[in-house]
Amino acid sequence: MQLCSPLSTAPKRKAFRAPPLATLDGARIGVLENGKLNAEAMLNEVAQLFVQRHGCTVRTLASKKNASAPAPGNTLTTVAQEVDFLITGLGD
């Protein structure tokens, strides 16, 4: 007996991890806030730790309109040009 596979027929998308930064010192941080109840406060708190410990600068605060949907491509494209790394996360 033959059975058809119910899985997606789409080819598996290749994903790559970004290379690690050589150093955090003086790096520019992006913060992507998701609109949840405590997200902005929590993410800014985390960003401030990087500021204190590594002299990072917070360059960008972007917000997602919808916490549960991927960030719009143009948001990520814009932020990527302005920062060295991005902090994001939920905040409930």
Next chain:
Amino acid sequence: MAATTHRLHEVPDDLLAAIDWCYEQGWTDGLPVVPPIPERVNAMLAAEARPPETVIARHPATGLDLSLYSAAVNAVMAGCLPEYFPVVVAAFEAMDKPDFNFHGSTASTGGSAPLVVVSGPYAEAIGMNADVNLFGPGNRANGTIGRATRLILRNVFQMLPGISDKSTQGNPGKYSFCIAERSRGNPWPLLCEAQGYAEGTSSVTVFAGGGFCNVENHGGNTPEQVLITVADAMANYGCITLGQSVVVLAPEHMKIVADAGWTRERVQDFLFSEARRSVEGMKRAGKFLDREYQKQHGEGAHALAAAGFVHRGLMPEDILVTMGGGDAGGHSCFIPSWSRGRASLLQHQPIAPRADSKTS
């Protein structure tokens, strides 16, 4: 139809063993599935005019595609007949619209399930139930169309419980959550008509439903009495958000409402006005957010939004109201939207007639 060239698995030539094999692959929702043999998949695909490779939905985060072929395989596994397939297809075409956000509503701790409401003549043509035991059990079309929706989310989009579906408590609707709108005795335009589709065109409406709340009222004999019970369910502290609502009025309740001349729009206005909590009460429950209050009462606020109160939804049109269920019983229902807000919005899609014209 040309033979499909998709991945096939060789399994023992024994039906029960094949069912067990599907379990072992992690392809089921916990219940046995119909082994998806090519003959049944091709019969399912015959109900669709487009090529099997046609993509009808795409996961926004993983990029996984839903092709008609994969939809057909899962529909077979769910127990669908070919005439149900156009409904499954239309449901996913509706769910693929960005404002439905099927990724978020499926992955979330909120635990919603996609409610599928079929409106128009196609529901009756394929034997769907809009009557007694509306939400089940007992009807193959309702049960398996809803189940196909879940199996596709699981198998195609890999929304796996505990891994990528982090629902805190789940939802029985995650097995199947599909109904037909009752046309018999319905005094209002059907949803498909209200949605603007041409006469004779049926539609599927999808809604990320957070659960099911029975609304009992056997004593009320006026629209206000019946609907205040519905509004109270909509505004309970555990449910009230700026999100949308689905209300299915039982025929007994609808008769009271319609005999008094109330239209769908008047009912929506009444429910929006009454489904509310005071700001003080919301604060007492720890659920008041100033930004949400401003969204409801700030620029562009609906005229029925009363100062000092938080209403359910942003406007009367956020409340889908229709009729369903058996003739006897003062039992309507309210289905809240997923979680806290408006991250998923109702969507609808016309049902394309079967390509092989066996049901139209």
